[in-house]
Amino acid sequence: EPEVTQTPSHQVTQMGQEVILRCVPISNHLYFYWYRQILGQKVEFLVSFYNNEISEKSEIFDDQFSVERPDGSNFTLKIRSTKLEDSAMYFCASRLSRVTEAFFGQGTRLTVV
């Protein structure tokens, strides 16, 4: 069964450092997303990406965040200068269409120290 894969599964970084979280969405999907989840809280939307551009971003997704789809398979989230409050699980998701379910990866646990 096709699946969304994310790497790394766990990333520890020092405050102020740049991190890149990587995702390989399902190959024929058209809509791509990044979400984050602070421990014990709900899944928060960060950004959606369609047709090679950002279609929507949340207030969390400030100038320190960026996304790229550098080739036909990868979808990355970059945080330029991490803060302690960026510590969370980050999930990538993809969908085939607007009225189909989103498939989620297993997440990257980001710990900023």
Added chain:
Amino acid sequence: GESVGLHLPTLSVQEGDNSIINCAYSNSASDYFIWYKQESGKGPQFIIDIRSNMDKRQGQRVTVLLNKTVKHLSLQIAATQPGDSAVYFCAVPLGVEYGNKLVFGAGTILRVKS
């Protein structure tokens, strides 16, 4: 916009009983709804979905009910098992004007007692 919320943050049920998890949504134009299950340390996993032209949809041991009049949906799990213990989220996709994003509810923790 869309806000999605849940009525009960934690639900404890006895193994073998039925579970009902509720969700309210705010946008009457929403036309598609999804339930996800999230186990500890894992990503959300699709359980079942329903479109607004239906009021009930059944899967294996799960049923989703949609009441568009009061903007409410529920997830029913029959004969709840220990493996059903997880956090359950309802999610509503928004339209192109909102980037087709999926908005999640707060989540309900389901605890199954053996």
